[in-house]
Each structure stands twice: as C-alpha cells, then as structure tokens.
Amino acid sequence: MPARFKLPALLVLAALAAPAGCSRRPPNATPDGAVRELVERLRLVQGDPAAAKSAFELLSKRARANLAERAQRYSAASGKTIAPEAMIVPSRFVLRFEPQRYTAQVVSNHALVEVVGLSPEDRAQVPCVFEDEVWHVDLVLPPLPPVQMRPGS
Structure with a gap:
C-alpha cells in the first residue's frame, strides 16, 4: 500500500475502533457503583414497573430468589399474579440519610460498601457479591417462614 494511503487508512481504523474501546463500564462494575446505582434506581420506583425491574436487576441472586418466593x-x-420486582415497595424504601460517599472493602467475590x-451517625454498611461478571447488592431480607397448611388440607 502506498504511504499516502496508510495514514488515512490507519485513522479510519482508529476511528472505528474508538467507540468499542471507550464503551462505558456498567454502573455495577464496582461494588460501590452497584450500591450507588441501586439507591438511584430505588428513588425512581414510585409504582413504575420498569423502574422496579431495573432496581431488581441490581440485586444478588439470593435477594432476587427471596423476593420471587x-x-x-x-x-x-x-x-x-405479581412479579418479583413488584415486591420492592416504594413506601417501604426511605433513605435514612443522603449518601455523600461510598467506600468498598473487597474480599474475593464479596464486598462491604x-x-x-x-453527620457522623449517617453510616450504613451494604453487602455486595460478584455474580455474572458484575457486582450485585446482597440485600439481607428476613428468611421466609415455612408454609403452614391447615389441618386436613
């Protein structure tokens, strides 16, 4: 290839490759990003099924299974019939304080954000788990009691 065509060809290849190399990382690429994104998505739930589904997707498999049950x-x-993400009730989600900083401590595939x-008393610790190549918030939900059957059923 003549030298006069090499530079334009390289520039075209670089321009085509740039969008692939500069793609944004998902918000839950880090544990603190997952918690921050969950807080933001939960603020939007207000009865919107799409917003609830979006927040639900940031939860760990264990938390999603609990909500599905x-x-x-x-x-x-x-x-x-109710969808598992509909179990995220907006009236039950209230921020105790306005988050200012998120800091993650990672150990293997678990993290505590x-x-x-x-104010000094405005602190919370949120567990996360690395699943399916991204971080998910591992909400600790109370275990469900066994299903009780009426006698004679």
Whole structure:
C-alpha cells in the first residue's frame, strides 16, 4: 500500500475502533457503583414497573430468589399474579440519610460498601457479591417462614 494511503487508512481504523474501546463500564462494575446505582434506581420506583425491574436487576441472586418466593406466596394467597420486582415497595424504601460517599472493602467475590452521609451517625454498611461478571447488592431480607397448611388440607 502506498504511504499516502496508510495514514488515512490507519485513522479510519482508529476511528472505528474508538467507540468499542471507550464503551462505558456498567454502573455495577464496582461494588460501590452497584450500591450507588441501586439507591438511584430505588428513588425512581414510585409504582413504575420498569423502574422496579431495573432496581431488581441490581440485586444478588439470593435477594432476587427471596423476593420471587414472596411474590409466589402473595400470588398464591391472593389469586393475583405479581412479579418479583413488584415486591420492592416504594413506601417501604426511605433513605435514612443522603449518601455523600461510598467506600468498598473487597474480599474475593464479596464486598462491604460503607455509605457515609453528612453527620457522623449517617453510616450504613451494604453487602455486595460478584455474580455474572458484575457486582450485585446482597440485600439481607428476613428468611421466609415455612408454609403452614391447615389441618386436613
């Protein structure tokens, strides 16, 4: 290839490769990013099923399974089908404080993210787990009690 064509060809290749090399990392590429993104997405839930699904996707497999079991039990008891992400109730999600800083301590595929607010008592620790190549918030939900059957059922 003549020298006069090499430079334009290299520039075209570089321009085509640039978008692939500069792609944004997902918000949950880091544990602190996952917690920050979950907080932001939960603020948008206000009854919007798409927002609830978006927040649900940031949860760990264990937390999603717990919410799925709760949704299944609710559906069985009420006769109305409910999606697992609908178990994220906006009225139950209230920030205790406005997060100012997120700091993660990572050990293997687990992390603990400390969320700090403005005052010294504004602190929370949020567990995360690395699953499916990204970080997920491992919300600790109370275990469900065994299903009780009425006698004679």
